[in-house]
Amino acid sequence: MNILDQIVNDKRKEVDLRRSLIPTSQLEQSVLFERDSISLTERLKNSDSGIIAEHKRRSPSKSIINQNLNVFDVAQGYESAGVCGMSVLTDGKYFGGSMDDLLLARASCNLPLLRKEFIIHTYQILEAKAYGADVILLIASILSNIEIKRFSEFAKSLNLEVLLEIHNEEELHKSVMPSLDMIGVNNRNLKTFEVSLETSKRLSTLIPDDFIKISESGISNVSSIKELQPYGYQGFLIGENFMKTDNAGESAKSFIKNLI
Numbered sequence: 546m547n548i549l550d551q552i553v554n555d556k557r558k559e560v561d562l563r564r565s566l567i568p569t570s571q572l573e574q575s576v577l578f579e580r581d582s583i584s585l586t587e588r589l590k591n592s593d594s595g596i597i598a599e600h601k602r603r604s605p606s607k608s609i610i611n612q613n614l615n616v617f618d619v620a621q622g623y624e625s626a627g628v629c630g631m632s633v634l635t636d637g638k639y640f641g642g643s644m645d646d647l648l649l650a651r652a653s654c655n656l657p658l659l660r661k662e663f664i665i666h667t668y669q670i671l672e673a674k675a676y677g678a679d680v681i682l683l684i685a686s687i688l689s690n691i692e693i694k695r696f697s698e699f700a701k702s703l704n705l706e707v708l709l710e711i712h713n714e715e716e717l718h719k720s721v722m723p724s725l726d727m728i729g730v731n732n733r734n735l736k737t738f739e740v741s742l743e744t745s746k747r748l749s750t751l752i753p754d755d756f757i758k759i760s761e762s763g764i765s766n767v768s769s770i771k772e773l774q775p776y777g778y779q780g781f782l783i784g785e786n787f788m789k790t791d792n793a794g795e796s797a798k799s800f801i802k803n804l805i
């Protein structure tokens with residue numbers, strides 16, 4: 546069994562447990578359900594940098610990245626650095642994140658927030674809304690075409706934007722549909738952890754122009770972004786490169802200064 550299969554197996558158990566404790570009616574009562582979403586796509590369209598900065602304590606590929614930062618400093622730092630949006634990992638077992646991280650990020654900044662999670666059930670989309678997210682991630686390699694349709698349409702009905710993540714051509718073809726807002730190419734293969742920016746370059750021409758294109762993972766310098774921009778990428782998702790430093794916000798700030 547590869548690591549992605551393991552994560553999804555654990556996630557199914559976790560979601561069952563969560564659903565048995567907190568009914569959807571309770572999630573729908575969250576005050577954050579009434580909040581107007583902030584559009585990530587609009588920010589990306591109007592940005593010179595396109596940086597989406599991630600809060601990520603650890604990962605299965607790198608183990609510990611940084612356990613010493615707190616989410617509100619990171620969120621405020623990213624906001625004052627001028628990023629377009631923030632991605633918050635909420636998986637606990639493999640990434641050291643939590644729903645509380647999302648909630649604290651929401652309370653600390655006015656950035657569009659992406660719930661970075663392995664979504665396999667509509668319940669997790671309600672949770673995303675109830676804890677202050679503006680955008681959800683759907684990972685094509687773990688979902689069927691029908692699930693992608695059902696989940697993305699459900700997200701849109703809650704005024705959440707949808708980022709669909711792909712890693713190869715087959716995943717792209719099975720997923721393209723009007724209920725998506727952004728298509729992200731993960732440069733990291735989640736089954737083997739291999740990283741290559743060539744994946745973004747290769748798939749770029751196949752992504753229809755109706756979607757904002759985002760390149761994800763393994764971006765550690767400005768020259769990688771300059772390399773990807775001619776391929777039509779308007780968003781760049783960066784985690785480890787900022788989180789491995791003592792001050793993620795300052796790191797993002799100097800990165801953006803060098804970029805624009």
Ligand SMILES: O=P(O)(O)OC[C@@H](O)[C@@H](O)c1c[nH]c2ccccc12
Nearest residue numbers: 731761762763764782783784785786
């Ligand atoms: O830390 P990096 O290499 O900059 O990567 C960030 C982000 O792209 C990565 O965390 C990610 C992309 N897709 C995912 C899906 C699940 C968990 C994590 C991810």
